[in-house]
Amino acid sequence: MIWAGEYDGMEERPLPSPGSPELDVLPTEAHKLLYAYLYERRADPPTMREIRAYLAKKLGEAPAQTDRRVRDLRDHFEVPAVRSGRDYRYTLTGWSKVKKDGSRKGLSSRVRAEVLAPKRCAQCGRTPLDHGVVLVVDHKVPRDWGGTDDIDNLQPLCEECNSGKKAFYATYDHYADEIAAAATHPEPHGRIGELLKAFHGDWVPSSLVGVVASMQQYQEDWQKRLRELRLLGWSIVSTRAKDSTTGRVNTWYRVERWEPWPEGSIRAEVARRDPSNKRNKRKD
Numbered sequence: 251m252i253w254a255g256e257y258d259g260m261e262e263r264p265l266p267s268p269g270s271p272e273l274d275v276l277p278t279e280a281h282k283l284l285y286a287y288l289y290e291r292r293a294d295p296p297t298m299r300e301i302r303a304y305l306a307k308k309l310g311e312a313p314a315q316t317d318r319r320v321r322d323l324r325d326h327f328e329v330p331a332v333r334s335g336r337d338y339r340y341t342l343t344g345w346s347k348v349k350k351d352g353s354r355k356g357l358s359s360r361v362r363a364e365v366l367a368p369k370r371c372a373q374c375g376r377t378p379l380d381h382g383v384v385l386v387v388d389h390k391v392p393r394d395w396g397g398t399d400d401i402d403n404l405q406p407l408c409e410e411c412n413s414g415k416k417a418f419y420a421t422y423d424h425y426a427d428e429i430a431a432a433a434t435h436p437e438p439h440g441r442i443g444e445l446l447k448a449f450h451g452d453w454v455p456s457s458l459v460g461v462v463a464s465m466q467q468y469q470e471d472w473q474k475r476l477r478e479l480r481l482l483g484w485s486i487v488s489t490r491a492k493d494s495t496t497g498r499v500n501t502w503y504r505v506e507r508w509e510p511w512p513e514g515s516i517r518a519e520v521a522r523r524d525p526s527n528k529r530n531k532r533k534d
């Protein structure tokens with residue numbers, strides 16, 4: 251397979267059936283067994299608990315070993331964890347769109363050119379011409395956290411800012427599946443709330459909240475959506491500190507208490523509880 255660098259309109263390579271020689275890219279027979287299991291369950295994707303139970307039964311494997319195999323599989327295949335009710339389900343969706351050198355094969359040269367057009371790092375403002383920096387295309391929300399290749403999720407960063415951001419995000423990689431699942435919530439309140447919960451009481455930079463809030467649909471006023479969570483009984487505290495992902499002093503948020511989501515629309519429930527909502531004011 252030749253990766254030419256221009257992939258617009260390129261046909262998706264179909265998933266190989268279990269037993270196919272194409273699966274020799276996987277390091278061990280145990281990985282192939284895991285692949286076969288996920289392949290058979292594409293219509294009804296398993297939870298991590300089910301995957302662990304399956305490999306424990308077949309191979310007597312410890313859970314941590316199974317978790318590692320799932321990560322290995324992602325070197326070759328897309329296996330996003332998608333939230334379904336209380337669970338995360340692991341769905342085999344296709345070949346990985348990441349090349350061996352870590353770069354994406356999904357971005358066309360046209361998209362890259364458009365992202366890099368400002369010729370300036372989106373964080374520190376340095377330019378190749380004046381400061382000799384090298385600009386790279388950065389995913390605001392990393393791919394592993396559910397970030398897409400949409401132009402809204404891409405920005406030009408100098409290599410230095412990019413590696414600083416990567417190092418910060420790497421410290422939260424163990425929450426990657428929960429963060430990715432948060433981004434799939436259909437309502438902005440849900441994406442923000444689930445993201446704060448995914449950090450398990452750690453501070454979340456506003457730069458990340460803003461991007462995850464906007465992932466299904468752009469949110470101009472995501473701060474308002476975040477404040478509205480308090481109407482649902484949530485306790486969220488904020489502080490000002492340097493954001494190592496942007497280099498600027500920024501607001502950070504932390505959830506201290508949360509409530510289950512309402513049965514129906516969150517937005518409707520927020521409106522019902524909003525004291526400034528005219529419909530909720532009693533007539534004198």
Ligand SMILES: [Zn+2]
Nearest residue numbers: 371374408411
């Ligand atoms: Zn920079």
